[in-house]
Amino acid sequence: MSFSSYDSVKEQIREAIDIVELVSRYVPLRRQGANYVGRCPWHDDSRPSLQVNPQRQSYKCWVCNVGGDIFSFIMQVEKVDFREALDILAEKAGIRLPDKRDGVRLDGFLKKDRQNEKSGQNENVEDGRSGINDDPAYVSKKTLYQAMQWACDRYHHALLNLEEALPARKYLEDRGITRASIKQFQIGYAPLERDWWINQLKGDPKRIGILEVLGVLTRRQEEEGGEDRSRRSNQPYDRFRGRVLFPIRDTQDRTVAFGGRVLPNAPFASRAKYINSPETPLFSKHRLLYGLDIARLTMSKTRRALVMEGYTDCIIAHQYGFSDAVAVLGTALGAEHVRILKRFSDKIYLILDGDEAGRKRANEVLELFVAQGADMSVLTLPGGEDPAEYLESQGAEGFTLLLEHESLDALEHAFVAGTRGIDLNNDIVGGTAALDRLLAVIAKAPAMLGQIDEQRILRLEKTIQRLSQRFGIDEGQVRRRLKQIRSNEQSRTQSRTHTRSFEGDTFGAEPVVERGSVPDSRHGIDESVWNDPRQWPDGLERELIELWLADPTTHYAFWEHIDTDWFRSPITRAISRKSNEMFDREKLPTFENLLTSFDDVRMKNFLVDLDESGRAKRMVPPAPTVDAEGNTLEHEAIEQPYTEETKERLVKEIIASFDRRRDDHRHRLDIGKLKGDSLSKEEKIDTLANLLERQKKKHEKK
CATH class of the missing domain: 3.90.980.10 (DNA primase, catalytic core, N-terminal domain)
Structure with a gap:
């Protein structure tokens, strides 16, 4: 899909879907002035702090400082990436995505x-x-x-x-x-x-x-009939x-x-x-969980998932107030299930009916714990009762106490199941075999065969320490044995035929957009930039973007006088390049168009934040907003109306500031060259003359 058609589809979807109607499917909204307010779905919101702006088709929570458009809302509330959000919204809008087999x-x-x-x-x-x-x-x-x-x-x-x-x-x-x-x-x-x-x-x-x-x-x-006739x-x-x-x-x-x-x-x-x-x-039963359609919003708040083994167990759990319960579909909890649950929760509890079920599932749960980086615990119900029976006999309070005090994390559960009947103090052979079985599970986990992130390294280190303590074996010996088992597992893995992944649609449809098939600008900013405030736009660049968003007609003046490379922040450069692309296509880079053009949810949030701050400062009379307590905020009165004269003054001030920044930068570079040995005598004379000329012009402007 080309860049222009990709952006065109996003704009069609944005125009077809009303953000108020979309958000109200998840959060009850009420009108407050020109906007709508409701309780934020991303934190425990006792009073409405989520504001939806129907005019600009944006939302913002004033407590979480989270905002965006219809795409980022679906990405955040459904815990999906942009491609999936695009799919969901296209379906809601009744818009067919180009090149998509459906x-x-x-x-x-x-x-x-x-x-x-x-x-x-x-x-x-x-x-x-x-x-x-x-x-x-x-x-x-x-x-x-x-x-x-x-x-x-x-x-x-x-x-x-x-x-x-x-x-x-x-x-x-x-x-x-x-x-x-x-x-x-x-x-x-x-x-x-x-x-x-x-x-x-x-x-x-x-x-x-x-x-x-x-x-x-x-x-x-x-078949019916006798031997001679069927x-x-x-x-x-x-x-x-x-x-x-x-x-x-x-x-x-x-x-x-x-x-x-x-x-x-x-x-x-x-x-x-x-x-x-x-x-x-x-x-595909490996990619779905029963009840997740109902449980996902509760999971997003409790950050917990309770995984049952039966449909009725799941339903009864919801009746007793455990609305973050789901059930597997007649199959074991798998890696794809865990990946889905991690979108909505931080902690996964697997609820099993009895000791025998617990022993059978111990290794697979441990492998998921290591491979998927999931915080997983297992609760084995006493007396072989299923969750529905236990809830009916002990109630919600009894189940909660059991969950809090009897759950075992994945490693401890695997240890208990793997050493049952083994005297670790005296049975050396049995203890060694049990340790090898646990290490074999850890070694064959996919995360251990490829790149390992820091969290999983820490998880592995803690796992080795605990195994060392429980089996009474030196940590170094445990590490060496794991290394040996892992090496054997890697050798076997390399000889296997790799199976097709379940990436993409269940029945083999092509993705909405092939990775790398559209310009890099749609993929957003590198993670390291968002994690380093020093790389965010400084005060001057924020002033420019705020004015730009409030009045996109200023873009031409900025485009004419300020080169994108003069922006210090990668974020500002990305916004500038995107705006220039629109301008080249004779399309005004409005707030709505810019918001739609970026797929990165953090960039969308950043644009909403800048738009709100710019409107609140001076650009246009801001719409009423609410604070964390649900009170209407009164903005400072605008000193003067935003007129054409005001716009020209602000544009000139910002351009002049960037000119000074550029000249200061050149001045420092020239001073550095004069102090160094890289220039000839003639070049130094020319450089000095340029310095003096710029300084003269600078004083003349003052």
Whole structure:
């Protein structure tokens, strides 16, 4: 995607989405003067300190000092990068991103899907076409999401209204799931009738095909008849019929899959208790967690995630006030799950049903702890109870106490599980084998095979120290043994075939923008600059940017007299270059355009901060703002109206200041040259003459 088309798409999305409507989906807002205010989602805000400016399409929290536009809001509240935020907002705006494959062809998908079912495989399917909306076999991703939500609504209606669903409602009631939770989690029921969906769809083959792609409908070849005659029935039917359904939603609140629980005493009770949707263009079980759509906002405040092993455990936990609970989807907690949870939380608790489950999961949790740099703890519930049972018997207070006092961090949990039944004081062989098993887990963690950041180095050091203490072995010996095991693991790893990563879309779609395919200016400022206030714009550069943002018509005067290279701060230079690019395309570098043009959330925050400070100083009458206590702030009265004369005076003052800065810099350079030995006698005379001439002009100006 070219730079101009990339910026054009961002501007289309910005114009299509009202920031007030967007923010109000996450935070209740009320009007206050020309703006809207609400409680900040990023800190424990007792009074509204988040302000949304509908005119400039920006927001700012006056306590966190966090601000930006629609893109940075989604990046911060959803904990996603810019590409994902662009995707989310494009979907909300109904804008198709250029060069993005977002659909499937039904014929190709179903043919391969049925081949996979026959062979016992279920692979992600890559769509070989892009944007063929006039192809009757083509279905957009948007249509798939809509179809999935429609199916979810039909299942939910069936649970609440069908007489056949009475046992399902009774089952949920017996499990302690309230009617409010049934609605919140959109729990449903799949009727037993084999042709129920065919009737709902009125036999429409395309709509039937869509539900097959989504894994709602499936086909099974059944043989009937005697030895000499067989008849195959291959009609589509509901994969989940006769089951209570738990919709699985992504972090954009879109239904993407279902988990089905068979009812006790049902016709299919002998079959698998739980089944999930197969892998589809919308769903990969390794990249989603049940309940995350509801839990993510609470996680962002508590900075904690409680990971359960079942859907009902998760729902009951929410009922008891633990709204930061999620559940895995019939699989072990994996690296991708941890990466997702780390976006919303700092501490991850894995809640297990009993000692046996704890022992089985010890090594994988330790590996995630080391490899992903996650602060992970394990809570094994007593008596083999599941979380729902424990909460019902002990209540929220009992569960909280257990969480605080009985949880073991990943290393301690692995140590306890790995040394169970071993007398470390006397059993040298058993103790050595247990240590080797733990070190083998640490050694094969991906982070230990590549680059290691400082946090993980510290984590590894602490881990070695603790292992040394627990096993009573010298630290040096533990390090040498780890080095040996790691070396063996590296040798084995290098010989393995590397598997494809799960980077990008689940079904093989191309990324919105290939990395490096657009100018570097969209990627923002190097991390080291933001971490070093000495590299931020100084007072003079701030004055220039503030005036620039308040009145973008000043850009031409600055562009004509001030070279970008004369700015000291990389931040100012980036803003200047971006503005010059717009100016070259005959586009005014307004605050809104600049805010949209940068993808870096910190740059967006910086621009909002400068815009607010400039408007509050002198440039334009500022809109009312609120402080941390929710009080309206009265700004100092502007000494004089912002007129054309005022603008010219301010521009001249700023340009003159930059001229003096440039001359002072040249003066210091020339003095240095005169003191050195690099110049010839003639060059020194010329340099001295230039110095005197500049000094003369400087005094004449005064």
